[in-house]
Amino acid sequence: MKKVALGIDIGGTNTDLAFVDRDGSFIADDRLSTSSFPQPEVFVAALAEKAKLMRKNLAEPVEIIGIGIGAPMGNINKGTIEEPADLPWKGITPLADLLREHIDLPILVTNDANAAAVGEMVYGGAKGMKNFAVITLGTGLGSGIVVDGKLLYGQDGFAGEVGHTIVRPGRSNRECGCGRFGCLETYVSATGLKRTLFKIMSDSIEDSELRDMSFNKMTSLDIADAAERGDVLAKRAFEHTGEMLGLKLADLVAHTNPEAIFLFGGLTLAKGLIMEPTVRAFHENLLSIYRGKVKLLASGLNSKNSAVLGAAALAWDQFGDKK
């Protein structure tokens, strides 16, 4: 019987799930709306039902080796989601325990960026690498750090919150969803890019097509499109975003000395726009002993499915037969 892992990527808007085989092929996939479920118990029941239906509708039966779940603030030690800024559930959600009431399979929960890092290691550009990091740029900024071939979890399972390192200390700086001020993700993320653009629009008197769009309506894609069309303020917003990211990635290297850092997620699809200033600032800010040794790369995964692929990779990495 064909073996598959069930990968689940829980995002603020949608949750993706898929059966993925050892080679990273999707056998089936589905989606449900996270934001429609204010109660986690109801969400988990719906999720389990989706998975069962997905299995039932397969042309051939499969053996499910286990479940890997990537979620913001997912805790590997406890199988919980703890105080996520971007999900409808507050406090601590015992996700693995809730899911086990419906499905009797081994379950791993970790944060979405850790899942992306394992995905990169199993299926992407980090194959064969032992020390690397993945930065996910979406609504927020996530990070997964791999040391000696294993995810860096730290004492409580919460290592790798680079989005919440502080770049501009003090209450006069940008407010973060975490309750503090000046966190990296308030500058470097889809939302951070937009905030930077609004700051630039407030400082400058130069014209921009984006001055016709409201904050709530605007997406990072709008800013990328405007930049591609030559909009000066939009280009400057990407420039500033990349500079700040490059600077803090040099700090990441000074902590963990990886072989490579991969940028992953929606914002990196605008490749030249974000990669170019990031790479420049990164190399400018690296300590000399690291220069020429640490690569800064776009993720080797297809971004559309890569979050759920990472979640499945997590299950393969942990529950699969070792190759």
Next chain:
Amino acid sequence: MKKVALGIDIGGTNTDLAFVDRDGSFIADDRLSTSSFPQPEVFVAALAEKAKLMRKNLAEPVEIIGIGIGAPMGNINKGTIEEPADLPWKGITPLADLLREHIDLPILVTNDANAAAVGEMVYGGAKGMKNFAVITLGTGLGSGIVVDGKLLYGQDGFAGEVGHTIVRPGRSNRECGCGRFGCLETYVSATGLKRTLFKIMSDSIEDSELRDMSFNKMTSLDIADAAERGDVLAKRAFEHTGEMLGLKLADLVAHTNPEAIFLFGGLTLAKGLIMEPTVRAFHENLLSIYRGKVKLLASGLNSKNSAVLGAAALAWDQFGDKK
């Protein structure tokens, strides 16, 4: 026959060496002046001779299990010292290879802060801990990070250069010995404390006993003594130093989620002066998921001998019989 490790701590001014037994007792110790040896080959020959004499003069013969060396920019993979800012030797010094020409024993070289971290783990306050960091505050700021009971080395052996994370980016900020600007150690170290005091003296018109002392003559101990006597500017310099350290230690936690961080070295002897503002800023800047979970502590080692004790611990950790 009694087993000992030979621990060697190479500092910018002096090099300490000692035979240390499994329990951390010093069987013999000696010192030579690092700065008197512009040629590393001559330094190593003198060092080897010192060790041989030290052994010869022992009341009872010992078996040396191996040599652990802590040195600024010591590289574990290659046994080299690479581009140290504070040593007389420029470029790359093949320290282990040079020493092997004189002594036929297993040799480990790592940076001094990594050695301090192993010392803390084997003999100090980190006994039994799996995830912690040690920050050494001396002329510069060093750091050793332990993950899952092992030193975090990263891809090239240079993980843990927290002193060279950047707190104030841009050329208008403090110049660092590494050639860049705004590195943490330009603010938080014995030298950084003095630079901060001189900045405060330049900004303020308040009186201070330290206004009678030159930059070159002043040490961090003078500033600590003045602060203890109530000197307002000296106290403010410690305050600022601790605030910046606490802020960046919160960043360290966001990378590696340790159970504890230990502060080690000369500057921490002025305990209340540096610990109090550091602890306050640290807890203020921690992301909520870490709050109440990460301890910030003074090193559990006696500071006078602890660097060389750490170097010996490195040898015990690697070459000793496992307890």
